[in-house]
Structure formats: C-alpha cells, structure tokens
Amino acid sequence: AQSVTQPDIHITVSEGASLELRCNYSYGATPYLFWYVQSPGQGLQLLLKYFSGDTLVQGIKGFEAEFKRSQSSFNLRKPSVHWSDAAEYFCAVGGTGGGNKLTFGTGTQLKVEL
Amino acid sequence: NAGVTQTPKFQVLKTGQSMTLQCAQDMNHNSMYWYRQDPGMGLRLIYYSASEGTTDKGEVPNGYNVSRLNKREFSLRLESAAPSQTSVYFCASSYERKGEQYFGPGTRLTVT
Numbered sequence: 001a002q003s004v005t006q007p008d009i010h011i012t013v014s015e016g017a018s019l020e021l022r023c024n025y026s027y028g029a030t031p032y033l034f035w036y037v038q039s040p041g042q043g044l045q046l047l048l049k050y051f052s053g054d055t056l057v058q059g060i061k062g063f064e065a066e067f068k069r070s071q072s073s074f075n076l077r078k079p080s081v082h083w084s085d086a087a088e089y090f091c092a093v094g095g096t097g098g099g100n101k102l103t104f105g106t107g108t109q110l111k112v113e114l
Numbered sequence: 115n116a117g118v119t120q121t122p123k124f125q126v127l128k129t130g131q132s133m134t135l136q137c138a139q140d141m142n143h144n145s146m147y148w149y150r151q152d153p154g155m156g157l158r159l160i161y162y163s164a165s166e167g168t169t170d171k172g173e174v175p176n177g178y179n180v181s182r183l184n185k186r187e188f189s190l191r192l193e194s195a196a197p198s199q200t201s202v203y204f205c206a207s208s209y210e211r212k213g214e215q216y217f218g219p220g221t222r223l224t225v226t
Contacts, residue, residue: 009154034214043118043204043217044157090156101172102147102215104156 002027004093006105013081014113021076021108023065023091033074034092034102035065044090050074061085086112115140118218120205126224127195135190135221137205145208146188147172147215148180150201157204163188195225 003026013019025031032051036044048059055067065076074091088109094102121136139146144165149157149172159172161180169180177199179191188207192199202222206215 004156036217043219044206046214046216049214101159101162104158106154106156 002031002093002095002101002103004091004103004105006089006091006108008108009106010109010111012111012113015083016080019076019078019081019085019110021089021091021110023074023076023105024072025074025091025093026072027093027095029095031093032095033065033067034094035059035063035074035076036090036092036104037061038088038090038107040087047076047089081110081112083112083114086110117141118205118207118216120203120218120221122221123219124222126226127192128226129196131195132191132193133195133223134192135203135205135223136187137189137218138187139205139207139216140186141207141209141216142185143207143209143216144185145210145213146182147206147208148178148188148190149204149206150174150199151204151220152201160190160203195223197225199223200225 005024034049035047038044050057050067088107090107091105092102118139147162148160158174163169163182166185181189202220204220205218208215
C-alpha cells in the first residue's frame with residue numbers, strides 16, 4: 001500500500017530564512033509526487049509535481065522539490081521564506097500502480113516569524 | 115473558468131438527517147474525487163470516479179454514497195448523518211489518471 005510520511009507537524013522559521021519540509025513515501029512502482037499548500041479556510045493549491053525526468057522540479061511561489069529515489073524522499077525547499085508562505089503543506093503520492101488515487105501525508109503547519 | 119465549485123460552504127445537521135454535497139468542474143476533467151479532512155489526519159479519499167459512469171470506493175467510504183451525474187458533476191450523499199462525519203469535505207478533479215488534482219474550496223459540515 002502507498003503511504004506518505006511528513007515527520008514535522010509544525011515548523012517555525014524567520015522571514016528570509018531558508019525552508020525545507022520533509023516528505024518520505026512508500027510506493028511499489030514509479031511514483032508521481034506532489035506538494036500542495038492550504039491557506040486557512042481554503043482548498044488545496046498545487047505547488048509542484050514530479051512525474052519523471054529531472055529530479056529537481058520547480059514550482060510556483062519560488063518553491064522547489066527534489067526527488068531522491070534511494071531515500072524515498074521528496075523534500076520541499078525555498079531559499080527565502082516570506083510571511084505569506086505561512087500555511088499548511090501537504091505531500092502526496094500516486095501513480096500507475098495505485099490507479100487514480102492520491103495518498104496524502106498528514107501535513108506540516110508552517111509558521112513564519114517576522 | 116470557475117474551476118471546481120462546491121455547495122454548500124457550511125452545513126449543520128442533526129444526527130440521522132441526510133444531505134447531498136454538490137460538486138461541479140468546468141475544466142473538462144475526466145476524473146473526480148471526494149475527500150474528507152480531519153485535524154492531524156490529512157486528506158482521506160472517500161470515493162472517486164475515474165470517468166463518467168464509473169465510481170469506486172476510496173479509503174473511507176462507509177456512510178457515504180456518490181453519483182457521477184455527468185462529466186461535470188459529482189455529488190456526495192450522507193443518508194443518515196453521524197457525529198463522526200463532522201469534517202471538511204473537498205471535491206477534486208483531474209484530467210487523466212496520473213494528473214494533478216484540482217480542489218474546490220470545501221464544505222464544512224457539523225453533525226450534532
């Protein structure tokens with residue numbers, strides 16, 4: 001069965017500092033990987049996705065993520081965090097082996113200190 | 115384009131009441147999904163529809179039914195609401211099976 005682990009429930013960073021959110025997945029075939037962001041009271045917005053090819057993927061709002069097959073990881077990074085990045089971030093895994101289904105992690109709540 | 119729309123935005127039900135959550139997308143997507151979101155549990159798939167005319171159970175289907183009315187619309191029905199169904203419900207759609215999913219704004223449901 002596919003699964004996603006986001007080990008950090010809460011992270012606090014200072015504005016302007018770098019950010020890395022961790023995501024580890026379990027999947028029996030080639031995974032499709034996603035990062036979503038959710039602001040309070042809103043739906044989920046896609047930040048970036050990995051299907052194949054270059055293992056470093058760029059997304060919106062200055063975010064990037066790196067797929068590391070050997071570590072079963074897909075960590076999200078941003079060089080300099082802005083106060084507006086405060087939100088909850090979800091990693092998700094899917095793929096041809098799992099049909100249509102995406103499996104989401106439990107999320108990481110990001111707080112940005114001014 | 116409105117994307118994925120959901121109605122209602124908020125709803126309060128008494129135990130045993132029934133209701134239908136509506137979802138529509140205008141992106142010509144083939145697949146549609148219903149999730150529930152509970153604190154500390156992420157999003158869990160209730161039902162999905164890979165294409166018009168098909169529906170399949172997800173991770174937590176008990177207590178729910180769905181209807182894929184046409185390509186645009188996918189409804190979720192609670193026949194006899196229970197307090198355990200208090201949650202935020204999200205509808206999503208995607209163009210193809212591996213594609214990224216686009217989410218609606220959610221319905222916050224409280225069952226008392």
